[in-house]
Amino acid sequence: MSAQIKAFLRESILYPLLHPIYKFLLYFYDILRTFLFTIFPTLGLSSYNSMQIKEYKNYSNNFNNAMELCVGNFQAHEAYPYEKYLMERYKGERKIALDFACGMGRMMNRFMDLFDKVDGVDLSLENITYAKQYLEENGHSEHKFDLYQSTGMGVSIDKKDYYDFIFSTIALQHISVYEIRKSIFKDLLSLLKPGGSCCFQMGFGWDNGNYWFSNKYTARSTNGGDDVSIPDDSHLAGIKKTLKISVSKMLNLKWNYHLTQKWEIIITLFGYLFTLTNNS
Numbered sequence: 001m002s003a004q005i006k007a008f009l010r011e012s013i014l015y016p017l018l019h020p021i022y023k024f025l026l027y028f029y030d031i032l033r034t035f036l037f038t039i040f041p042t043l044g045l046s047s048y049n050s051m052q053i054k055e056y057k058n059y060s061n062n063f064n065n066a067m068e069l070c071v072g073n074f075q076a077h078e079a080y081p082y083e084k085y086l087m088e089r090y091k092g093e094r095k096i097a098l099d100f101a102c103g104m105g106r107m108m109n110r111f112m113d114l115f116d117k118v119d120g121v122d123l124s125l126e127n128i129t130y131a132k133q134y135l136e137e138n139g140h141s142e143h144k145f146d147l148y149q150s151t152g153m154g155v156s157i158d159k160k161d162y163y164d165f166i167f168s169t170i171a172l173q174h175i176s177v178y179e180i181r182k183s184i185f186k187d188l189l190s191l192l193k194p195g196g197s198c199c200f201q202m203g204f205g206w207d208n209g210n211y212w213f214s215n216k217y218t219a220r221s222t223n224g225g226d227d228v229s230i231p232d233d234s235h236l237a238g239i240k241k242t243l244k245i246s247v248s249k250m251l252n253l254k255w256n257y258h259l260t261q262k263w264e265i266i267i268t269l270f271g272y273l274f275t276l277t278n279n280s
């Protein structure tokens with residue numbers, strides 16, 4: 001439903017009556033879609049993928065929104081020592097790195113001094129364009145990076161055994177279809193040089209009923225709306241088994257969210273950093 005129609009209905013005196021009816025119909029529509037997607041998972045995959053592409057196009061419809069809506073809390077993220085945690089256990093070569101779901105290039109920019117070359121991949125063409133702009137504005141020569149647009153269903157880079165190190169921040173928890181994450185991990189591992197490592201950040205410590213192995217094909221939003229949650233340690237054994245994770249490390253993030261001038265809410269987020277190793 002378009003934003004104008006939503007705004008019009010919200011203003012209407014019939015809203016208190018219409019809203020519960022709308023929610024009720026939506027509920028049944030979702031049951032139908034869940035049923036359909038269980039029988040035909042490929043339809044579910046393509047429905048979820050179209051939603052993600054559309055949503056990220058909206059989040060990143062200009063450079064400022066790419067920073068403040070797509071990344072969000074930009075300054076808080078920039079103040080956080082991601083490199084320290086992502087690289088803590090990495091002992092390999094510092095030649096070529098890949099930022100999966102690089103957005104507008106925030107973390108690529110930070111990794112440029114740590115590696116000879118830092119590539120980025122993202123499903124959003126808008127973000128890819130802004131990443132190029134952001135990196136050039138920050139003085140990085142175009143020989144120092146390559147940017148790729150992916151389909152959103154995998155990684156879409158044809159460079160087997162190429163990267164020393166692959167990382168990802170505040171992105172994988174937004175992909176709430178397990179089959180897609182599985183295909184992404186498979187692709188990422190094939191891109192790693194033998195002995196290379198991949199380290200990414202996931203949300204941890206909260207429970208929205210949507211877990212690691214769920215395929216939430218019916219999700220209506222991404223980038224926070226329908227995230228994957230890993231509520232506690234008991235969920236980790238199964239995850240570790242499927243990913244063959246060799247090391248895991250707790251990361252605590254504590255942020256202050258200033259909602260209005262009057263209200264401040266302090267949210268403590270927990271994340272696990274998983275290290276995957278290509279032992280081939």
Ligand SMILES: C[S@@+](CC[C@H](N)C(=O)[O-])C[C@H]1O[C@@H](n2cnc3c(N)ncnc32)[C@H](O)[C@@H]1O
Nearest residue numbers: 056070071101102103106122123124152169171
């Ligand atoms: C919150 S932003 C984070 C950007 C960047 N990693 C950072 O830390 O600043 C999430 C990014 O993940 C990307 N993304 C989400 N789902 C994706 C998928 N299935 N494949 C590739 N990129 C995806 C989005 O386009 C967006 O740029």
